[in-house]
Amino acid sequence: MLQFNSVVSGLPADSPAGPPADSPAGPPADSPAGPPADSPAGPPADSPAGPPADSPAGPPADSPAGPPAESPAGPPGESPAGPPGESPAGPPAKSPAVSVVQVAVKYLNKDKNKDYISIPGYDEPIPREVALLTLASKGNAQEIIQLLDWQVFEKNYIMVLERFTPCEDLSRFLYKEGNKIDEGRARVIMWQAAKTAYMCCKRGVFHRDIKLENFLINTDTLQIKLIDFGCGDFLKTSAYTERIGTEEYFGPEFFETGKYYAKSTTVYSLGVLLFTLLCGRFPDSIDKDQMKNKIWSVHGFSKECCSLVEACMMENPKERIPLRDICGHKWFQSRHQTAQQQKITESPAENDVNRLSEGEILPPLASVSQSEDKKYKCIEEIHSCQNGIGKKLGQGGFGTV
Template identity: 50%
Template sequence: MGQRSSRRVRSFTDSEQVYDPNPSSSTAEKHPHRPDEKPVVAEGDVLPNSRPKKKKKKKGGNFFKWLSFGGKKKSTKNKSSDQGEMKDQDIDMETSRRSTDDNICCRYAIGSKLGQGGFGAIYEGTRLADGKKVAVKFVKKTKHTECISIPDHPKPLPKEVALTILANKGPAMDIIKLLDWQDQQDFYIMVLERFSDSMDVSCFVESNGGSINEKFARFIMWGATLAADECCRRGVYHGDIKLENLLIDFDKLEVKLIDFGCGDLLTESAYTRFCGTMMYCPPEYRIKGEFHAKPATVWTLGILLFRMLCGHFPDTFDLYRINMNTWYKPGLTEDCCHLICSLLQQKPERRPDLERIVNHTWF
């Protein structure tokens, strides 16, 4: 929900326990990018227009059976569901009470609905002062709505608001910008940047047959990785990086990470509650009931990349071959297959850190 964007880039070292499917491959064409460079999508590239033929699922070893997603899209009960379903009449009732001068809605003209979910709804908006296009997100509060304290704010803030503020500290070209917000009795309201020509990555991929080619996947993966790295550097664990939470701004050719509703403050200790989308859940949580933020984020990026390129989530046999370092997909470069195998290692300690991913030669 909400508005669903790119820059830096070194090869992995042997000490990082990242499998290389072909260690002797030539590196003549591999070169690091400057920090301000980003992968370029050349003019004339044609998006794929047909969905790959579905293959029958292959059976893998029992040891990896727990890794299978079984083709079911399922989310754990999270902040979104805790807040209860937002009905249209809830918004209308709140709108009818917008009469005081200090109400944030008096500063914006609210337009048509952009989307709605269990947590609330988001609308087109226009800032009355200068005509700037925005998105206005209404989130219904319940007894489970959590507030946290962050620097420079004397009172605790709703967690989603606080995390978005922290993620926006400093330059944040790959993260959605929070322009304004207000805490009300029954709702909190967030005003976010909105783009004239944009689409979330899920819609983009589906509109092109369910998968995209490597060049476009590189562009999206670049923005997603930088956004994830920026969040972690600012003490934020996003918790739900997925196709639906990445927005492409076609005017500036940027990818933006949105929706911090499943996030948390970044900690060195393990988390014992997973609040994101189960299809992206790291295997360590399925086995031990706990996970650490950074390795889990790396796993999520691996699932994201696999889904964009293959048109489906990895099944048991895919994950088995990935961990045996024998997975490949015809048409993908060796660097791309190597990156997927690195990100989706079963053991968290075998996954590269975010900085190494940003500097991987595939970009």
């Protein structure tokens, strides 16, 4: 189950916690002994805020010196309502500015998600998705959803995740675009997806469910974020045999041998992702035969673009382009990009990926932030699907499996 939430701290600077210095509740600061009875800065003689002119509690209306020292209204030189420039309740406190952070809260049923694994930095095993996301999002990982907090309860555990707007998942984004997008936007999305998948593997995480539904996209900037590590596993060099993930994105080797490898399968999934962005459908047997013979093409798309699809979706895993080489493919060269697209594909985060040595696995977060001063106020609730993965986040959603 997912809930939309707002983290709110403090009040606005102009909060009505106290009147300003020139509030009508007190006289002006240059009033030496309180305003005369007919002063516009103070209450009239019959105002409830001060006694009438003939009241025994105050001086006559024509008294220029104000109330005598023993008057209950206050000593000479001070306003009956308090010192000049201050409200009756004292000076207004300076309130901090409002800080509102939109978050997404993901609920997972412990009975259906019993898989706990151990990672460095934690004394006991923690939920698989929490562990893998913690590993993958360490440091500068702009294209991976950030885990802000998590808690374990008796029947479920929750994950508090960042929520950026405006956003929706790539599947919905593609649908709104008529199930096809132009090559320029497909290039920007694919470059980020490939970089993110490579980063996960370099940090020892095999996502295993790369697909449209598991990427959120900012519809204004085209920046994307990878979500949902629930199908993932630790990266290993040996073969996997479990059928976990989405069938349409699995490489054909699994259906032939019952085995698959992390990096080559990830490359194939990225190829299917790019194919669907360009064609609005999954590849069929004709497409796959043409790719096998390296003659596949789509009218209206460049030769470089089609060659990358072929390179990712080769039937033989050994013939596929290495995962580390995708971002360096000639299709991503700057001459093909607009200024905005080039800015995204040349982000500083790329250097962080390139600096990772072969086989390096970065250490996980030492701890997950659990700030006590954050108050999560539910503003909307969304039901989850069978595996506890919410269907929507912002205007888009967490993907299903």
